[in-house]
Every structure is written in C-alpha cells, then in structure tokens.
Amino acid sequence: MSVTQIIRCPNCGNFAERYNNLESHIMRTACNSCDYLLVQCAKTCRVIESYAPGINYAVPQVTRPLVAHKQR
Numbered sequence: 001m002s003v004t005q006i007i008r009c010p011n012c013g014n015f016a017e018r019y020n021n022l023e024s025h026i027m028r029t030a031c032n033s034c035d036y037l038l039v040q041c042a043k044t045c046r047v048i049e050s051y052a053p054g055i056n057y058a059v060p061q062v063t064r065p066l067v068a069h070k071q072r
C-alpha cells in the first residue's frame with residue numbers, strides 16, 4: 001500500500017508528487033517540472049537516491065559582447 005501526496009518541490013517550487021510506500025518505508029519524491037528526484041527511507045531518513053537539477057531561472061542569460069579594440 002502506498003500513499004501519494006502533493007507537495008511543493010524543494011528544488012523549483014512547483015507541485016511534485018511524493019509516494020510513500022508503507023510496506024517498504026520507501027519515500028519517493030518526484031517533480032515533473034524540473035526532474036527533481038529523491039528516494040528516501042522514511043524510517044531511517046537515509047537518502048537512497050537523489051537528483052536535483054540546477055535551476056538558473058533567476059539568472060538572466062547575459063552574453064557579454066566582446067569588446068572590440070577601436071582603432072583611432
């Protein structure tokens with residue numbers, strides 16, 4: 001038996017799903033928005049597998065133009 005919860009993704013803040021398997025005590029958090037994944041043992045809090053992709057939505061894509069040396 002497993003319980004599914006909707007939580008906020010700790011990585012990107014969007015809605016993510018948390019599956020809690022009550023028999024094996026395996027807790028799995030997965031986010032579709034950013035591919036965040038956390039597989040954890042709910043009993044010991046031991047992290048079995050985790051993946052958090054880097055999000056740089058706050059960083060604007062700035063391409064610095066090459067400074068051309070002007071010939072006078």
Ligand SMILES: [Zn+2]
Pocket residue numbers: 009010011012013014016031032033034035036
């Ligand atoms: Zn996410």
